[in-house]
Amino acid sequence: MGLKKAKLSLHTESAQNAARQAQIRWLIRRDMDEVLTIERSSFEFPWTEEEFLCCLRQRNCIGTVAELDHEIVGFMIYELHQSMLRILNFSVSPNIRRQGIGTQMVQRLVDKLSQQRRREIVLEVRETNLNAQLFFANSGFRALSVLRNHYDDTMEDAYYMRYSLNGNGGNFAEGNRLSEYDAA
Numbered sequence: 239m240g241l242k243k244a245k246l247s248l249h250t251e252s253a254q255n256a257a258r259q260a261q262i263r264w265l266i267r268r269d270m271d272e273v274l275t276i277e278r279s280s281f282e283f284p285w286t287e288e289e290f291l292c293c294l295r296q297r298n299c300i301g302t303v304a305e306l307d308h309e310i311v312g313f314m315i316y317e318l319h320q321s322m323l324r325i326l327n328f329s330v331s332p333n334i335r336r337q338g339i340g341t342q343m344v345q346r347l348v349d350k351l352s353q354q355r356r357r358e359i360v361l362e363v364r365e366t367n368l369n370a371q372l373f374f375a376n377s378g379f380r381a382l383s384v385l386r387n388h389y390d391d392t393m394e395d396a397y398y399m400r401y402s403l404n405g406n407g408g409n410f411a412e413g414n415r416l417s418e419y420d421a422a
């Protein structure tokens with residue numbers, strides 16, 4: 239149970255050795271321009287401002303930003319559910335990546351898990367987004383299943399990934415694309 243968290247903390251330390259500690263705080267309306275700039279530089283199909291605002295108007299939706307020297311360098315949008323947190327959108331400025339900021343933001347969520355008695359963090363990641371898959375795998379997430387044709391904008395599948403405080407990420411469902419690849 240504590241193992242996975244300990245592993246993540248260890249990684250956080252090593253990443254932070256190379257980077258400064260970011261300030262992580264709630265996203266407020268006047269952050270939106272900077273958040274949209276990061277969003278547009280990160281995704282082929284970025285959320286619009288209206289999509290952000292629509293999401294953040296939901297009572298169970300939270301936005302956070304990471305700042306370095308009062309400059310926003312990353313953001314995360316997530317939903318609160320009874321037993322889990324679900325990451326909906328998450329990005330770090332392209333010029334600040336691989337400096338531990340993403341890890342600090344995920345670590346902040348992991349810390350919330352124990353406080354709020356929620357046990358899991360889940361998310362969907364595009365099958366072509368290998369960088370994010372590697373990032374989340376490195377942060378203790380495990381792929382649980384493939385969601386076929388998950389997106390409206392492309393024919394891509396999604397990987398459903400989960401971080402669990404129970405220490406068992408679960409097994410990747412049988413019959414998914416990776417097992418087909420292994421069998422070939």
Ligand SMILES: CC(C)(COP(=O)(O)OP(=O)(O)OC[C@H]1O[C@@H](n2cnc3c(N)ncnc32)[C@H](O)[C@@H]1OP(=O)(O)O)[C@@H](O)C(=O)NCCC(=O)NCCS
Binds near residue numbers: 328364377
């Ligand atoms: C995914 C993302 C948020 C990671 O943020 P980050 O601040 O760069 O991540 P970190 O510096 O904390 O990376 C921690 C570790 O994750 C792994 N990792 C992160 N990015 C990686 C990459 N591009 N390739 C391989 N491994 C990577 C590495 O193990 C890294 O440790 P290292 O740098 O010591 O090797 C960032 O790449 C991003 O904004 N991507 C575009 C948006 C996106 O895909 N969001 C996720 C949608 S589901």
